[in-house]
Amino acid sequence: MAATAALLAGSTAPALAAPPPHAGPAERAFEVTVLSGRADTVSGGDALVRVAVPRTVPPHHVKVRLDGRDVTDRFRATDDKRTLLGLVDGLALGANELEVRANGQGHGRPRATLTLRNHPAAGPVISGPHIPLFCTASGNPWNLGPVDADCHVAQPRVTYQYRTTAGSFVALPDGPLPADVATTTTSDGRTVPYVVRVERGTINRAVYEIALLHRPGTASPDPWTATDGWNDRLVYTFGGACGIGYTQATSTGGVMNHSLLSRGYAVASATFNVFANNCNDVTSAETAMMVKEHFVESYGVPLFTMGWGGSAGTMQQLLIANAYPGILDGVIGQIGYPDERSVTLTGHECRFISQAAPAAGLSTAQRTAVTGFASPNTCGGYQNFDSVDWPATCPSHVPAGLRYHPVTNPDGIRCAMADFISNVYGVDPTTGAGRPIVPDTVGVQYGLRTLDAGVISPEQFVRLNEGIGGLDVEGTRTPHRTSANVDAIEVAYATGRVNQFDGGLRWTPIIETRGYTDPSGDFHDRFRSWTMRERLLAANGHADNHISVTGASGAPASTSQTQALVDMDAWLTARTALAASRPHLDETALTRLSRPAGLADHCVAADGERIVETLTLDPAARCNQLFPFHRNPRVEAGGPTTSAVLKCRLAPLDRAAYGVDFTDEQWQRLRAVFPDGVCDWSRPGVGQVPLTGTWIRF
Template sequence: MARLLLQGALRRPRAAGWAGVLLLSCILAACGGDDDTQPLQLRTLSNRADLVSDGDVLMEIVPPSGSSANALKVTVGDRDVSSAFTRTSSGRILGLVTGLAAGNNTVRASASDAATAHIVVNNSPRSGPVLSGAQTQPFYCATSTPQAASGNVPQTAPSGLAGTADANCGIASETKLYYRTTAAAPAGGCSLPDPFSNTTLAQPAAPAVQCWKEYTPGSQPADMAAAVTTDAGVTVPFIVRVERGTMNRGIYDIAVLFDPSKPWTPTAPQAGWNGKVWYTFGASTGQPRRQVRPDNSNRWPLQEEQLKRGFLVAANSMTDSSRNSNRISMSETVMMMKEHVIDTYGLVKFTIGTGCSGGSINSNMNLSTMPGLLDGVITSCTYPDSETTAIEVGDCSQLVEAYQKPQMLALWTGLPQATINAKKAAINGHPDQTGCQAWFNFFGSNGKAGLYNYRHVNPADTATGVITQDATPTNNCELPNSAVYDPANPVATASLPRCNAWSWAESLWGKVPGSPAARETRDNTGVQYGLAALLNGMITPEEFVTLNEVVGGFDHDSTPTAARAAADSDALATAYRAGIVGSGKQLAKGAIIDLRGWDDSTVNRPPSLPAAAALGIHHQWFSWAIRERITRDAGDAGNQVLWRFAATGLSAPGTLSLEALQTMDQWLTSLVTAGGSGTVESRVRAAKPANARDFCILTTDATQSTKVYDQSACDADPFLKPAASPRQVAGGPRAEDILKCQLKPLIQGDYPAGVFTGSQFARLQAVFTGGVCDWTKAGVGQQAVASPLTFKSGPGGTALGNPPVSAQD
């Protein structure tokens, strides 16, 4: 479909998908063939030829040596698309092929002095999926204005778009221009409310500080900010073009510097764009069944530093972890978005992913599940992935409940509360008892498949850890309670939506045979909770035995059980093969800067940190878990840089975030410029700038500006030294990527002589009838990563294989 220029603004009647010129991996790029054997080559540039979406793809025609490609003719089936191709200033022959039908399309090219060749392009709909398998249903589309809940239909979210959603939640795209005003940005960054709020039916008030206002082409507002000079040395008005549309059932925003007086085509972009993409991922984790806009925390007005340097900024609600915990569908959305960027705006030099918490999970998951989509990531509040983070969430939830059971309370009767809490901390592996309580409060109910009554520890009573329960039931689907599965009435509600992450991603995991529940990876069979605490004398043998007797497990509904939880073997294999367990091998292929802030406790905080700034769940050891995995799988972690700080909590002090952007920009620019034929891993490490090295800022540093490179000095700071997890206290590795351990016999000789009485050991044998974890062995189902996988043929996935290339007729 032709691009139309209206009032100098780039317009598209519809928007495409995006994946891109993948600079780090031919796995997700159309790498073409060998000029010696292909008289004429056709290459898809915006994505692999078999993963194209939305009916268009940017292509290149490469003539054989000596050919001038005169009388070039390009067809799609019987349709002539030759006019779409042009020779660029660099001499390349590029063209946007549009109007692709669903499924296979044969694109053929010929020239007067070259033989004819063809390539088959497989096109999927803009609404998806491409390779993630069947989309979860039901799913409720956003509306131009919010609609109140009615019966089993939830309240709809406002789309911020004028159009009406189709059956697949597709809504017509819109573009607007905004100019930066002269107003100073508030402390929290500029905001720009959409016409409607995501969470209320009322229209919000305008922001007190209007950093951005809509721009009318040709006007010169009195409060327009000065022109900006990009990192490429191009000076342009500080005007941003914002495109909003839908992709893979998510709502996206794309923002980039734009001169309304000049044209823009994908083969001739405006000079204000530096060719770089800044992709933001939203935080938290969830699986609600409603279409919404991108999370407020990653909206484009907050990316002002990136925009004025010339970056294109992109976000999609289906890559926000709070809205989509299917990590393959999430990465697929990034692929489609990147393809759309290339088809619409032009070739991409490199892409940086960024996010905190759940946003860090999605940054790392892109590296692990579909290497090459992102060239580098800048993360904060970092976790490696959701499956292994769920180990600590599950363990903490079980332990918080166990500490309140009568058997444990009886053992601790009469002990000072400080002593009891020190025992809990030793079992948990955390600085104090509040880390596990925080996990229990924030995400302990996230695995609930249907209706449940929320249980939590009162934040004002972290000392005793007493649990209270809400009287009103709720669910994790954001649906009316009448519309979801009810564990208390399992037969009658078996066909209703299940609301945990594994059912949301049922296309990956599949179902448990004979059950509506999805297969899942949670497991605590054989785990000896508090083992290190026992061995170092922090808890008594009786406390150890009793704890492991009462801790129990849970079923697929997250209902507590006396027996330990057992993972589904097929799900374990899928998690490792697909890279859903963050793979050190794949993570080693990207440049990583980890802004490692502090959030290990809600009570024992750095003196400068207010209570409201501590959540207590972003434990520092997760960054070291990633380092352990990369080192183990790739030989070293030379591609991962840790910048540690604690006095400011999770927020990087001073200009550290900006320095991370500049350092990553330098790193990837060097990588792209250098090229080379070595492995991706070696090229990433060779391109690493000198200032990309580990350091910390000590908590006692009043100015929070002095970089300390002595790691032993960093570790001596009590707020900078990483702690551990309950699973590590139980003997597990710091990498924490063993979802289910292999078992070994329970042998009394494995413990110090005389530690248990005969009765106590007999009780342990009754708990661990199948044995205890053997941490010297790989986990059950743990195997080499094979990502990227495609799930088009069903759960479990199959290797994607090599990309299609052109062939001579």
């Protein structure tokens, strides 16, 4: 894998899963914990720290020093009187030593130290060197004021909105509450005015938003002060699509969400958590980590954090939960995918098949069968992903004079996906460009299953595969098949860019819902739910932490999403309580034992019938009768239904292995297409290694 990747210390443990501030006192020694994040990923110069005081030490005898400076006055006792909570600020960049001791130097007096490694508020922390960025925080819609060289504003801005009795959010005027302010009852049973505090600022060069119920004039929430409107739970939202922006952008995953705010959830997001702005899950994870850190320091420790988002918003949640566990405690996804890399491959293969189909004499129905989809239009959506890889067209806000040109501006901004995420995959030393994962077509027998089924003829099969070709490293179509860089592929697997569900997703609860739109040509096809399930089964031997729900097209999506929210809250509430009462249980057992009774895979028919049925590929299953699975081009080529192999291993061509007869002339042409053999899908792919570890930095 790339030399730029490195594991953070303690990388296999869940991050941010800190004990709550009301945890019991230590017996004989101080227990010092960073509640706002990992001790080695602190940012912005401050950290919320918990000190559990041993029974042998009076709390007022505790002294805390930061690099020799007394910071004891930052700490206050919590309700149990033996736990101190403090916002330690003034951290220098790099390593800072926090020392906790009792008054005096007598024999046996306890002492503890903890190293806090601080990073700039503008980052980076884990994502590697900054790439160019064009600022938007000072303009519409943010209007946050002047920005510095990192697109950061001096201070966040707080505004208030309220929900009217007519059902809309409007700006809250100064003075008494308006007569049309609605009320709402939170999930923990408190009825409050529906007034929302909205904070906006900059973190990690992104614009962030935090919203929660809070009435002006009452005590502001902080780590020591509760607010009636917050139910002690945080929801982090993510946005979809996939784009290369080089911009601070003008949208987040959204925080003014009635379904969430009305129940008392705090809601947070940032512009780098929208894949349309920033199709890079590492910087998305880093931004979510830093925004959550700020939230904890400003508002207090949430009981748990749930992710929320559809399509690529689900994709981000899954990638983050697997590679950077602890940022999210639960995944609530809609119409999602397991990762970006394998989805991008589907788009490329759709294009190759579509371009080769006319010369192969394929009808529309035959071409659709070769792709595996329910509709001939499905490929169009998937090709939106491959267009992000190539061609390398810069967005309009990147000035023409700053763009790369091989002669006039060889050091300019390159706008291919490989350049946007070059910190992950590295740079080609000969070209200076980011190292791409070229779609690997070597050995792939497109349409193999349709050939076996008699849908296409041997001649059509040969012609189709003669016309597949590939892409070179510049994204130019080639008549010959192309082979991906194995080093780049290994990086993709080892660092979690291809999501094999073998990190934090071994235990993180997942509830994903999907409206069934396969026949309409919507590329959010149901088969991606199965790829998630099978990858979980392959990694762990079970999928106890995954709930999949499919509903009829046209049914209100909000209904299934709201139920998923209620179910995930119940699951994580029970899991948190179980972890406190049975600390010896491992993460997987905690998730399995806390799953609420009755929470199971199911589908919902058009008439509202709820059919509880384990997710399966069996076409006889009731849910599959209502909502049939389809496939994708690589599965129709004989590949595994995990859709996780980027480059296959090869086996010699075997004429006897086919269920059809080729003429000698057709067989010679087929041998010319596959001179080194065809895919052996019974083996793992080339470079398909396990996740090296979680919390990898670049």
